[in-house]
Amino acid sequence: MKKVLGIIGSPRKLGNSEVLIKEISRNVPEPHELSLIRLNDFNILPCKGCYMCLVTGNPCHLDDDLPVIKEAVLSADAFIVAAPAYLLGANASLKRVLDRIMGFNENKEFKQWGKPSIGIAIAGMKGKEGYTKLNIESFLKILLTDIKRSDILYGALPGEIFMNEENKKTAAELGSALFKPAPEITGPRCLLCGGDTFRFLGDNRLQCMLCSNSGTFSMEKGEPVLSIQKSGHDIFLSEGDSTQHANWLTGMKGSFKDHKKKLKVITQSYAEEGLWVLPPSKKTGE
Ligand SMILES: Cc1cc2nc3c(=O)[nH]c(=O)nc-3n(C[C@H](O)[C@H](O)[C@H](O)COP(=O)(O)O)c2cc1C
Structure with a gap:
């Protein structure tokens, strides 16, 4: 039986994200078992940017609940992720885990590579979803999954998304898409990654904000036609890209060692500037 992991990026119990994941799961025709993670239930410390997780055989040294999430992710066959818009982006619980996700690929093994996934942004107001869908897609891409579909559904009060029958239909479509090509x-x-959020660069050029590759666009019969090529920003288009990116990051760690002295001269020249506002735990002499 397939193991589907529902990742809820909302603190609300039985809120829209949770009921939507359960409704999608009800509509997955393939026999499966649904496990659920509410990210806000977990103590996830912020990434400290030490890059130790990039060194082979070095698990993240932060002592928190991340290993439970990692285990659930690595043992899942497929993912359904839903998170609400909070001030135009996905609830921060998703980003906290995302920042730590490089440590999921121990020894540069990409165990989640190509596992099917679905991502849904929930927004309380039409047009106020901001970059929430892009946030969720980035989470799923950086997790190295194969996004079968992503969408935005609207509803503010807990359960409100299903006051609209159309959303039930969408959930059914999403469920049936999970294990299909x-x-x-x-x-x-973007023909490379399926992303639909772009930055316009001038001269009819644009960049995909999901895979970071760029290209051109033209208008044909009133419709934009995009042509985006691989342009040296290949993180997750193929498993080889992911290995290359991981190697580049490891290389940067080496480069830091090589340039440590020079870098210190630069940063130290700023060391004494400014008055720090400190949290109570960091105040000394009290
Ligand atoms: C702090 C906060 C910020 C929010 N910001 C937005 C927003 O920027 N845009 C929007 O459309 N909805 C916003 N909402 C509404 C939620 O996205 C909406 O209520 C959603 O249904 C919550 O999903 P949930 O039930 O899964 O928690 C916000 C809600 C909260 C609590």
């Missing part, structure tokens, strides 16, 4: 990429989307 990904649909062909159509419309004004």
Whole structure:
């Protein structure tokens, strides 16, 4: 039986994210068992940027609940992730885990590579979703999963998304898509990764904010037609890209060692500037 992991990026019990994940799971035709993680239930410390997790055989030294999430992720066959818009982006619980996710690929093994996933942003107001969907897609891509579909559903009060029958239909479609081949990429989307959020660079050039590759666009019969090529920002388009990226990061750790003295001269020249506002735990002499 397939193991589907529902990752809830909302603190609300039986809120829209939770009921949506359960509704999608009800509509997955393949026999499966649904496990659930509410990220806010876990004590996840912020990444300290030490890069130790990039050194082979070095697990993250932060002592918190992340290993439980890592174990659940590595043993899942598929993922359904839903999170609400909080001030135009996904609830911070998702980003806290995302920042620590490089440590999931021990010894540069990408155990989640290509596992199917679905991501849904929930927003209380139409048009106020900001970059929430992009946040969730980034989470799923950086987790190295194969996003079968992603969407935005609207509803503010807990359960409100299903006061709208259309959303039930969408949930049914999402559920049936999870273990099917990904649909062909159509419309004004990045042909490399399926992303639909872009930065306009001038001269008809644009960059995909999901895979970071860039290209051009033109208008044909009133519709934008995009042509995006691999442009040296390949993190997750193939397993080889992911290995290359991991090697680059490891190289940066080596480069830091090589340039440590020079870098210290630069940073130390700023050491004494400014008055620090400190949290109570860091105040000395009291
Ligand atoms: C602190 C906070 C910030 C929010 N910011 C937004 C927002 O920027 N845009 C939006 O459409 N909805 C916003 N909402 C509404 C939630 O996205 C909405 O209520 C959603 O249904 C919550 O999902 P949940 O039930 O899974 O928690 C916000 C809610 C809270 C509590």
